[in-house]
Amino acid sequence: MAGKSPEMTLKAIGVVRRSFREPSSERLNLGEIASEIEIDPSLTEALDGLEDFSHIIVLYWMHRANSERLSLKVHPMGRKDAPVQGIFAVRTPNRPNRIGKTTVRLLERRGNILRVQGLDALDGSPVLDIKPYLPGYDSKDNARVPSWIIN
Amino acid sequence: MAGKSPEMTLKAIGVVRRSFREPSSERLNLGEIASEIEIDPSLTEALDGLEDFSHIIVLYWMHRANSERLSLKVHPMGRKDAPVQGIFAVRTPNRPNRIGKTTVRLLERRGNILRVQGLDALDGSPVLDIKPYLPGYDSKDNARVPSWIIN
Numbered sequence: 001m002a003g004k005s006p007e008m009t010l011k012a013i014g015v016v017r018r019s020f021r022e023p024s025s026e027r028l029n030l031g032e033i034a035s036e037i038e039i040d041p042s043l044t045e046a047l048d049g050l051e052d053f054s055h056i057i058v059l060y061w062m063h064r065a066n067s068e069r070l071s072l073k074v075h076p077m078g079r080k081d082a083p084v085q086g087i088f089a090v091r092t093p094n095r096p097n098r099i100g101k102t103t104v105r106l107l108e109r110r111g112n113i114l115r116v117q118g119l120d121a122l123d124g125s126p127v128l129d130i131k132p133y134l135p136g137y138d139s140k141d142n143a144r145v146p147s148w149i150i151n
Numbered sequence: 152m153a154g155k156s157p158e159m160t161l162k163a164i165g166v167v168r169r170s171f172r173e174p175s176s177e178r179l180n181l182g183e184i185a186s187e188i189e190i191d192p193s194l195t196e197a198l199d200g201l202e203d204f205s206h207i208i209v210l211y212w213m214h215r216a217n218s219e220r221l222s223l224k225v226h227p228m229g230r231k232d233a234p235v236q237g238i239f240a241v242r243t244p245n246r247p248n249r250i251g252k253t254t255v256r257l258l259e260r261r262g263n264i265l266r267v268q269g270l271d272a273l274d275g276s277p278v279l280d281i282k283p284y285l286p287g288y289d290s291k292d293n294a295r296v297p298s299w300i301i302n
Contacts, residue, residue, distance in 0.1 A: 055291045091283070132296070
C-alpha cells in the first residue's frame with residue numbers, strides 16, 4: 001500500500017509558543033491557558049479573513065510523541081480503569097502519523113500571530129495547517145461515544 | 152523557521168476507495184455517497200473499539216490538489232460573489248500542507264475496512280489518521296462565522 005503513495009512531506013507553516021515544554025499526563029489541561037501560534041511571516045496574508053471566525057482548527061505535529069515504539073492498543077489516556085482500545089479509537093499522540101487536531105477559540109490575530117485558547121500542544125510544536133471551524137461541517141449532532149469516555 | 156523543524160514525513164495508513172477520481176467544484180456533494188476506507192492490514196488491530204463511535208475524524212492527503220502554484224488568497228469555493236479570503240480562512244485543498252480533515256459517520260467496520268458516509272475525498276486519497284469524534288472536545292457551541300459562509 002505504501003509503495004503506491006505519493007511523496008508526502010510536511011513543512012511547518014508556524015510554531016506554537018507557550019510555557020509548557022514537557023509532555024504531561026495532564027495534557028488536556030494545557031487548553032485552559034492561552035497560547036500563541038506564530039505563523040511564518042511569508043504566509044501572513046494567508047490568514048486574512050480568519051479573524052471573522054470565533055473558532056479555528058489547528059493541525060500540528062506532536063513532536064514529542066514516541067512513535068518509535070508504536071503500540072497498536074493502549075489504555076485510553078493511561079486510564080487502567082478503561083478497556084484497552086486500538087490507537088485509532090483514542091486520541092493518544094503515539095500514532096503512525098503524529099498529527100494533532102484541536103479546535104480552539106481565536107482570541108486575537110495580530111499580523112502573523114494568533115492568540116488562542118484551548119490548544120493542548122506543547123511549546124515548539126510545528127504547526128501544519130489552520131482551517132476555519134465551520135459548525136455545519138465540523139460538528140455532528142447526536143454523536144454516540146462509548147461509556148468509558150468522560151465528556 | 153523551517154530550519155528548526157524535525158523531519159516530518161507521512162506514511163499512508165490506508166486509502167479511500169470510491170467511484171470518484173476527479174476533482175470537482177461539487178466536491179462537498181461527494182459526502183452524500185458512502186465510501187470505504189481500506190486500512191493497511193498490519194494496522195487492523197489499531198481500529199479495535201472504533202465501532203463504538205458513531206462518527207470518526209478522517210485525516211487524508213489531498214493528492215490531486217495543486218500546491219505547486221500556491222495562491223495565498225482565493226475566492227471561497229470559487230464563489231466570485233464572496234470576498235477574497237486568505238487560504239487559512241477557507242477550506243480549499245490548495246494549501247501548504249494538503250491535509251484534509253472530514254468528520255464522517257461510521258456506518259460499518261469489517262476488519263480493516265471502514266464504511267463511512269460524508270467523506271469528501273477522492274478515490275485513491277492516502278489516509279493519514281483516523282481519530283474518534285468526541286463531541287465534548289471537537290464540537291464548539293455558539294461558534295461565529297462570517298456572513299459569506301452558507302451553512
